[in-house]
Amino acid sequence: MLMTISLTFEEMWNKILACDEKYDGLFFTAVKTTKIYCRPSCKSRKPKKVNVEFYFDMNEVENAGFRACKRCQPKVEYSPNIELVRKVTTYLVNQSKENIALKDIAEYVGLSPFYLERTFKQETGETPRSYLEKVRVDKATHLLLFSDMTNLEICYEVGFQSPSNFYRVFRMQKNCSPSEYRKLNMEGDSKDELE
Numbered sequence: 001m002l003m004t005i006s007l008t009f010e011e012m013w014n015k016i017l018a019c020d021e022k023y024d025g026l027f028f029t030a031v032k033t034t035k036i037y038c039r040p041s042c043k044s045r046k047p048k049k050v051n052v053e054f055y056f057d058m059n060e061v062e063n064a065g066f067r068a069c070k071r072c073q074p075k076v077e078y079s080p081n082i083e084l085v086r087k088v089t090t091y092l093v094n095q096s097k098e099n100i101a102l103k104d105i106a107e108y109v110g111l112s113p114f115y116l117e118r119t120f121k122q123e124t125g126e127t128p129r130s131y132l133e134k135v136r137v138d139k140a141t142h143l144l145l146f147s148d149m150t151n152l153e154i155c156y157e158v159g160f161q162s163p164s165n166f167y168r169v170f171r172m173q174k175n176c177s178p179s180e181y182r183k184l185n186m187e188g189d190s191k192d193e194l195e
């Protein structure tokens with residue numbers, strides 16, 4: 001059986017607001033009112049937060065009486081490597097705080113580092129390293145918006161080994177510094193208004 005992803009409800013909720021396809025297959029969004037379930041990246045109108053339940057297993061969500069969304073088609077698997085990709089992404093999300101090397105992931109899935117990296121890149125457009133950095137920055141943005149932690153605390157909390165690396169990667173992905181990100185997104189449009 002696959003490991004379950006360790007993300008909080010709030011984190012998963014933010015992924016679906018962002019239609020974040022990096023997390024497709026790791027969990028499903030089930031809407032209690034419509035009895036339909038979706039991928040995190042589904043572009044359909046967002047359900048109300050109170051009507052959402054998250055499932056980690058397709059059989060479980062189907063057994064609970066939900067039907068697959070026609071738009072994002074969560075049942076369709078595009079590739080024979082999809083299980084490998086899920087295994088790697090689950091590992092990366094769950095271990096993102098740790099100092100992970102490519103050989104650790106390769107060992108975990110039982111493949112050579114070269115083959116793992118090539119296959120993962122072919123399937124996702126990311127290397128395991130760049131995927132991991134995106135997951136860490138996602139966690140950082142979440143903490144910037146929903147906690148009082150300082151930049152330095154967040155840097156280590158999400159798994160970066162040094163502040164300079166944290167700032168560099170963060171800026172590359174978000175085009176601003178962590179402090180600027182916090183300031184820009186805290187003012188005005190509070191995410192709570194969407195509830």
Ligand SMILES: [Zn+2]
Nearest residue numbers: 038042069072
């Ligand atoms: Zn959908």
